[in-house]
Amino acid sequence: MWKALVLAGLPAAVLFATAWLVGRPYGIWMALAEPLILGLGFYGVVWGLMERRPLIAGAIGSSVIAATVVLHEGPTNEVVLKGGSERIRALRGCSVLGKPAEGPVRLLTWTVDNGPQLADHIGELIATHPDIVLLNGTDNPEIGVRLQEALDGEVKFFRGSVPGGGSIAVTRGSFQFCGGEEDEWLLDLPSLKDGGAKAVLGFPYVPNVGVVPLVFARLDSPAGVLDGSDWAERVVAGAETVATVVRTVGSRGVVLVGDMQTPASAAVVSRYWTASGLSLAATGPNWPNDVGGVPFLSQHALDQVWVGSGWRVQATRVLEIGDQRRSPVMVDLIAAR
Numbered sequence: 001m002w003k004a005l006v007l008a009g010l011p012a013a014v015l016f017a018t019a020w021l022v023g024r025p026y027g028i029w030m031a032l033a034e035p036l037i038l039g040l041g042f043y044g045v046v047w048g049l050m051e052r053r054p055l056i057a058g059a060i061g062s063s064v065i066a067a068t069v070v071l072h073e074g075p076t077n078e079v080v081l082k083g084g085s086e087r088i089r090a091l092r093g094c095s096v097l098g099k100p101a102e103g104p105v106r107l108l109t110w111t112v113d114n115g116p117q118l119a120d121h122i123g124e125l126i127a128t129h130p131d132i133v134l135l136n137g138t139d140n141p142e143i144g145v146r147l148q149e150a151l152d153g154e155v156k157f158f159r160g161s162v163p164g165g166g167s168i169a170v171t172r173g174s175f176q177f178c179g180g181e182e183d184e185w186l187l188d189l190p191s192l193k194d195g196g197a198k199a200v201l202g203f204p205y206v207p208n209v210g211v212v213p214l215v216f217a218r219l220d221s222p223a224g225v226l227d228g229s230d231w232a233e234r235v236v237a238g239a240e241t242v243a244t245v246v247r248t249v250g251s252r253g254v255v256l257v258g259d260m261q262t263p264a265s266a267a268v269v270s271r272y273w274t275a276s277g278l279s280l281a282a283t284g285p286n287w288p289n290d291v292g293g294v295p296f297l298s299q300h301a302l303d304q305v306w307v308g309s310g311w312r313v314q315a316t317r318v319l320e321i322g323d324q325r326r327s328p329v330m331v332d333l334i335a336a337r
Contacts, residue, residue, distance in 0.1 A: 011062035018070040022267050023077050025232035031266035034071060035299045038064060072265055079240070079275045084248030091185065094178035094203055094213070096250035100310060101210035101335050108319075109303050110328035111136040111218070111259040119143055121322040126150040128319065128330060131172045131206045136196075136218045136259045136303075139166025156184060158198060165196040169216055171204035176211055178203055189241055190234040191220045192227075197234070199242050199258070201249070213249060217242050217258035219269075235261055236268055243272035246308075251277030255333070256306040263300040278306035283316040286327040298327065305331045312336045 021027045030037075041064030048057025083089070108130040112118050122143055125133065133147050139157045147170040148155035154174045160166035175183040184202050191197035197220035205211050219238045222231040239260075246254050256278055262269050264280050273280070283305070285298040298318075303326060307313065314332040321328055 010059045011066045014063040015066040015070055018067045022071055025229070025236050025268060027071075027268045028232045028235060028262045028266045029228065030067075030071060031263050032300065034068070034263075034265065037067060071267075077271075079243075079271055081240070081244050081247045081272070081275055084244050088185070088201070088245050088248045091178050091201065092249050094176070094211075094249075095253060099210060100253060101206075101212055103209045104314060104332055104334045105131045105206055105209045105212060106330065106332050107132045107134070107255065107257060107305060108328055108330045109134045109136075109257045109259075109305065110324075111303050111326050112138055112322075113324050117323065119146075122146050124319075124321045125328065130330070131209065132204060132212065132214070132257075133168075133170045134216050134257050135168040137166070139168060144168045144170065154204075156200075156202070158186075158200060160196060167198065167200075167216070167218060169200065169202065169204075169214075171206060173205045173207050176203040176205045187217075187241060187245060189217075189220065189238040191238075192223055192234075196221055197238055199238075199245070201245060211253075213254045215242060215246055215254060215256045215258075217256065217260070219259065219261045221261060236272075239269045239272040243276035246273075246276040246278060251308040252310040254278065254308045255311065256304075258304070259302060260304050261302060263302065264304060273306045278308055281305040281307055281313045281316055281331045281333070283329050283331065284318040286318050286329055288325055289323075289327060290325060301329070302326065303329045305329070307333060310336055 021030050041060055044060035045057045048060060108125060112135055119142060139159050144155040144157055151170055151172040153170060153172040156169040158167040177183045184200055187199040189197040189199055196218055199215060199217040202214050203211050204214055220234045246256060264270050283301050285301050287298055287300050287302045288296050289298055290296050311333045314334050317330045319328045319330055
């Protein structure tokens, strides 16, 4: 009897435990582990049925369903974003007072391995005819110049203090100045020493489209298994910083692009994007393409695009280019009417 009671209460216990986790930094790890949880749950159900233990199979299946539903739809604490700094508030006019963008714009974002083979695939990126290209994980001048020439535009290099810590932003057209002599605004994000976390606010002008208020971000990456808890807290703090900037400059025309380090199902992070007024341009998974050098089925979309209400998503696509751990993500946007 007691075994039946325990099994009957297991789904409820899992539901409450998941609901407690999703609103906390630890919820990031649960979102990342979701495919593993589903796989183990499926195995447990099959094992229970094969062993003719329907109560165990039912309890495991119900627990997995409960955890999955709460992970994606469960309640999370609403966040209230504070006002941004005076430096960022001064840029609001460039975001909300200018003429709204017109015409379609194609963005391409990719977090890459900083290896010599990357240059061999730049031609494939150019062949997709992007308007804005954002690369995390490299600040290779050769790659940036090739993209700049192909797009007939302007390139920005953001140097990293460690290999693979840099970034490149390229736009067709040019990056616009806003109220002074600056055309880029770096944002400080929580990061370990020599970490790769960074965010940049800019206003690229794309011919025949207009100005696209753009936030290019890369949240901090973990420094190992022992860094798990602290890393999750840094990611959440970084998301709050970026979301505050988006809300301050006015989210309607903003496009947020970059390496969020977590899937969108990690509500403890994505709630900041929604609180700032952005919506997800949902794409297919782009990571991991291999595990230990062995080809693997991608499970999560870590490179993401979030857009304000002034944009409508026309199409999204994960590109099969190169042999990196992640695949590039392409998103087509058009001004909302």
